Amino acid sequence: MSSSRLNALFERCRSEDRSAVIGYLTAGDPNPELSRELLLTLAAQCDLLEIGMPFSDPMADGPVIQAASERALAAGTHIDDVFALTRDVRAAHPELGIVLMGYANVPYAMGFEQFAERAQAAGVDGVLLVDIPPEEGAICDAVLRAHQLDRILLLSPTSPDARIALAGEHGSGFIYYVSLTGITGADMGDIAEIHDKVAHIQAATEMPVCVGFGIKTAAQAAEVARFADGVVVGSHFVTTVAMADDPVAALQEAAADIATAVHQARGGDAG
Amino acid sequence: MPSQPVDFANDLKADFNADFAAQYDLEIKHAPDAGGHFGQFGGRFAAETLMQPLQEIEDAFFAAWADPAFHAERLDLLKNYVGRQTPLYHAKHLSAEAGGAQIYLKREDLNHTGAHKVNNTIGQALLARRMGKRKVIAETGAGQHGVATATVAAMFNMECAIYMGREDIRRQAPNVFRMKLLGAEVIPVDSGTATLKDAVNEALRVWVANCEDTYYIFGTAAGPHPFPLMVRQFHTVIGQEARAQCLAQAGRLPDVAVACVGGGSNAIGLLHPFYDDRDVRLVAVEAGGHGLKSGAHAASLAVGKPGILHGSLSYLLEDAEGQVQGTHSISAGLDYPGVGPELAAMLEAGRLQLDAATDDEALAALQLLTRCEGIIPALESSHAIAAGLRMAAEMTPDQIVLINLSGRGDKDMGTVFELLGDQIDGSVQDGGAA
Numbered sequence: 001m002s003s004s005r006l007n008a009l010f011e012r013c014r015s016e017d018r019s020a021v022i023g024y025l026t027a028g029d030p031n032p033e034l035s036r037e038l039l040l041t042l043a044a045q046c047d048l049l050e051i052g053m054p055f056s057d058p059m060a061d062g063p064v065i066q067a068a069s070e071r072a073l074a075a076g077t078h079i080d081d082v083f084a085l086t087r088d089v090r091a092a093h094p095e096l097g098i099v100l101m102g103y104a105n106v107p108y109a110m111g112f113e114q115f116a117e118r119a120q121a122a123g124v125d126g127v128l129l130v131d132i133p134p135e136e137g138a139i140c141d142a143v144l145r146a147h148q149l150d151r152i153l154l155l156s157p158t159s160p161d162a163r164i165a166l167a168g169e170h171g172s173g174f175i176y177y178v179s180l181t182g183i184t185g186a187d188m189g190d191i192a193e194i195h196d197k198v199a200h201i202q203a204a205t206e207m208p209v210c211v212g213f214g215i216k217t218a219a220q221a222a223e224v225a226r227f228a229d230g231v232v233v234g235s236h237f238v239t240t241v242a243m244a245d246d247p248v249a250a251l252q253e254a255a256a257d258i259a260t261a262v263h264q265a266r267g268g269d270a271g
Numbered sequence: 272m273p274s275q276p277v278d279f280a281n282d283l284k285a286d287f288n289a290d291f292a293a294q295y296d297l298e299i300k301h302a303p304d305a306g307g308h309f310g311q312f313g314g315r316f317a318a319e320t321l322m323q324p325l326q327e328i329e330d331a332f333f334a335a336w337a338d339p340a341f342h343a344e345r346l347d348l349l350k351n352y353v354g355r356q357t358p359l360y361h362a363k364h365l366s367a368e369a370g371g372a373q374i375y376l377k378r379e380d381l382n383h384t385g386a387h388k389v390n391n392t393i394g395q396a397l398l399a400r401r402m403g404k405r406k407v408i409a410e411t412g413a414g415q416h417g418v419a420t421a422t423v424a425a426m427f428n429m430e431c432a433i434y435m436g437r438e439d440i441r442r443q444a445p446n447v448f449r450m451k452l453l454g455a456e457v458i459p460v461d462s463g464t465a466t467l468k469d470a471v472n473e474a475l476r477v478w479v480a481n482c483e484d485t486y487y488i489f490g491t492a493a494g495p496h497p498f499p500l501m502v503r504q505f506h507t508v509i510g511q512e513a514r515a516q517c518l519a520q521a522g523r524l525p526d527v528a529v530a531c532v533g534g535g536s537n538a539i540g541l542l543h544p545f546y547d548d549r550d551v552r553l554v555a556v557e558a559g560g561h562g563l564k565s566g567a568h569a570a571s572l573a574v575g576k577p578g579i580l581h582g583s584l585s586y587l588l589e590d591a592e593g594q595v596q597g598t599h600s601i602s603a604g605l606d607y608p609g610v611g612p613e614l615a616a617m618l619e620a621g622r623l624q625l626d627a628a629t630d631d632e633a634l635a636a637l638q639l640l641t642r643c644e645g646i647i648p649a650l651e652s653s654h655a656i657a658a659g660l661r662m663a664a665e666m667t668p669d670q671i672v673l674i675n676l677s678g679r680g681d682k683d684m685g686t687v688f689e690l691l692g693d694q695i696d697g698s699v700q701d702g703g704a705a
């Protein structure tokens with residue numbers, strides 16, 4: 001029962017025998033104006049965009065995305081800006097999958113009802129809240145469902161079969177497989193282990209399984225794209241933007257690199 | 272798998288620990304639900320990667336708690352290493368100053384390492400060893416939990432890393448040195464506000480990446496399940512002793528029990544054993560900073576609203592959009608925007624009353640207790656003293672105020688000197704100090 005847009009995009013990718021290209025940026029980094037341009041630039045290269053909601057205490061993020069959150073908040077990014085940016089991306093890209101990603105306290109403070117209503121109105125397809133595991137879903141699941149928002153759940157190398165089943169039961173849209181036991185921006189785990197675990201999860205659930213955390217190069221993206229239903233790149237794009245003199249051009253190039261690698265990954269000896 | 276199995280029965284027959292152990296009630300009372308919820312609060316709001324490690328800690332904790340060998344070793348250490356039980360001291364001079372009720376101080380400051388924190392680190396370090404973990408990490412604010420963790424790590428020969436906000440490292444320099452001397456690595460945290468909440472964030476990040484061989488000794492009765500329950504269980508020795516001591520010394524229970532609240536460990540430890548004594552008022556004293564209306568305080572229960580941080584749902588100081596706010600307190604150990612979920616539930620259930628003491632009131636209480644009883648309290652504990660004094664003043668001489676003196680003030684001498692040095696040096700004339 002996943003959103004029609006997410007369904008359609010994963011089906012499209014399957015029919016093209018390729019993995020979905022998924023990019024992440026923190027909304028409002030480095031400021032809301034430039035962030036709009038960056039999100040639009042990244043969206044043009046992606047099947048699905050994860051838009052990070054800045055939070056004061058991003059516990060599951062490494063230094064790169066922590067800094068992005070701090071910059072966004074320091075630049076005065078409010079939740080209204082996050083929704084406004086999302087709306088602009090949606091207007092420009094009607095087919096794009098859009099997932100809002102962040103921490104529980106931001107929607108909790110607003111109230112999940114209002115949050116879900118506004119997310120739906122802004123054109124969001126799914127919501128990924130890092131610190132709301134299936135066990136705590138009672139505070140948000142029904143409301144998200146009522147607003148046709150998929151509840152994206154994470155699985156990790158430490159998730160045993162019982163938790164894989166739990167994610168299958170409570171999640172929708174796709175499974176986000178965290179490729180390493182660590183935080184965003186760390187080094188990618190062992191590719192063979194990732195492959196085994198992803199295959200195992202794919203066998204256990206109907207949902208597409210996307211892989212993220214630690215994918216920084218086109219070569220890594222291609223490796224993962226051979227077997228995963230989607231490849232998520234985040235810290236790499238955030239770093240690219242933060243280091244560049246011309247952030248939009250740099251992001252354009254980095255995103256095109258990753259997208260090309262993912263598109264060609266199953267086409268023979270691409271790398 | 273305990274590395275040295277202890278035969279509980281033999282141990283008790285063999286030595287003097289039997290009477291000591293018998294004073295503690297090991298029944299888990301007012302337990303949260305299976306998911307760690309105390310009413311609407313608590314739970315396990317953790318990233319997926321931590322869910323299984325937390326489940327393993329929960330399983331290990333319940334198994335250990337049901338194992339007499341675990342308690343034999345824990346209680347032996349509490350007695351012979353920590354120095355429990357701690358005295359209950361009838362502070363007659365302080366009572367006279369208040370001019371009302373009798374004030375009794377539970378002397379957690381006399382524990383080895385100088386605060387209540389070690390009750391918890393002994394328990395969790397034993398658990399870490401049972402789980403086969405070789406490394407421990409912890410966050411610290413005032414440095415007391417860091418010192419208590421570094422201490423047990425030294426004793427159990429475990430590797431130890433302590434995460435501490437840069438601002439707190441500055442405020443609590445003596446404790447930083449103690450941790451290093453004990454062999455721990457002290458890792459400064461610069462993110463966010465560079466205080467306790469950021470140290471927790473960083474310790475969580477490091478733990479996620481290393482949970483295979485590393486145990487996170489959480490320092491207060493907050494965080495994801497099972498920490499609030501487990502930390503409470505390790506600290507209820509405080510209230511259980513105090514309750515029996517008060518009955519023995521005064522022939523009755525206290526009218527009020529008072530403790531300061533950072534995350535809530537010394538408070539829940541003192542107050543929980545009185546939960547069912549409905550005539551005993553239970554009071555939590557928060558850090559009033561520059562005053563509750565100033566915006567510069569750490570009074571999560573009084574001023575905050577329910578929110579989700581560090582793995583549980585509880586009261587939180589945050590802005591209208593859920594961004595966690597910076598806090599202020601003269602004491603690093605109370606400088607935390609959240610609070611343990613069980614205290615939140617007790618407040619909601621009407622079983623807990625709130626009070627707050629400002630920086631100035633805490634500093635004045637520290638001086639008063641020092642001058643009239645010869646006891647220098649920690650700045651954290653001074654908040655409880657300040658509030659307890661106020662309450663005692665309104666009461667009659669046949670009544671009793673029990674205050675948790677959660678730690679000693681040695682670690683705060685730098686801060687106190689900065690604030691009072693001139694004044695005190697000046698009054699000494701040619702007293703020697705430069």
Ligand SMILES: Cc1ncc(COP(=O)(O)O)c(C=O)c1O
Binds near residue numbers: 412
């Ligand atoms: C002496 C002392 N009391 C109280 C506290 C506050 O912590 P809690 O609320 O967990 O007791 C601390 C924390 O560092 C402390 O060192």
